[in-house]
Amino acid sequence: MRKEKVSSAVIRRLPRYYRHLSDLHLAGTERISSSALGKSMGLTASQIRQDLSCFGEFGQQGYGYNVDKLRGEISDILGMNRGHTAIILGAGNLGRALLENFHFERSGFQLTAAFDVDSAIVGRTLSGVPVYHARDLEEYLRAHPTGMGVLTVPRAAADATAGRLVRGGVKGIWNFTNIELSVAGSGVVVEDVHFADSLLSLSYMISEAL
């Protein structure tokens, strides 16, 4: 149970905590001190204690954190047990890479359908997920209210497709198009994936090392 409201900075770090705790759990670790957890994550013990202070009941002086309990608590806060559904818009290379290789269910999402305009792929089933024609999106969303849309369409189609998702009632968009979507005021949340930001950080680190 939460003791206090979790700050947004902590929220952005929670997925990393979840990932590290899952690795520890898989490795059979039952409990871990804040300093050991910090070391494995490149953080100080005091940063860890501060971040996780809202989960105080799982961290005790001289005991540390119960790995499985803390992982479960973080999972609850992240909404991983809410039964979110998701569809993919655009089954090109990136859409298919996600569809075939990314484990949506491990993040609590059930992937129910994909949409594309390519007749070579529409009507097929990829990794158990049916691919429908993009023109049938509205009809699908009426029949199957959906929590989240993965936007992997070409840039030129990004804003129009996002608008259709918003009107179709999705709650969130996972945006891979590198376009700033115009969904302000709709209440729909957008999580942008910017590959270039990540590559530029790497460019900096490589350049510093030269």
Added chain:
Amino acid sequence: MRKEKVSSAVIRRLPRYYRHLSDLHLAGTERISSSALGKSMGLTASQIRQDLSCFGEFGQQGYGYNVDKLRGEISDILGMNRGHTAIILGAGNLGRALLENFHFERSGFQLTAAFDVDSAIVGRTLSGVPVYHARDLEEYLRAHPTGMGVLTVPRAAADATAGRLVRGGVKGIWNFTNIELSVAGSGVVVEDVHFADSLLSLSYMISEAL
């Protein structure tokens, strides 16, 4: 010119500044105040001023920042003009999505080759980039010293391929495999792309909105 060493937290934000300044530059904006830049980035004017204090000569009381100059300075610091070269390891869906759709050159990287084991693709040229057999990686790196490897191989091949890149002299690895690579002590920097972290943040935001 830099006035002082740039902190690592600022470095992680520099790509976002670069992206926003590029958008402003494309839109024809010549100068911008710290409060306007902050507003477009969801930061306060004082955070902006603090972050960019090491670029003081471009920010002046009553003038703001010269968009193009600040963008150029950030580009230099990020190492975008160093002529980095890159190769892609694994030309499956994700590798091909990057190869065909991602503009490496806009981040200062020249993509020179891709490697795979699939005979259906080895020997072809995709978006101007030759695809070689993975067994020829060492020979290629000897003849063409390369700055960075994009790791999009299957998980089972991740660590072995990373080791070959390290021994082949790359300076950095852009890691899409979701494996924590064992390159400690090699001096090679690794930038991990964790799709699940991004999705879990979205899951949190969707769940809070419900």
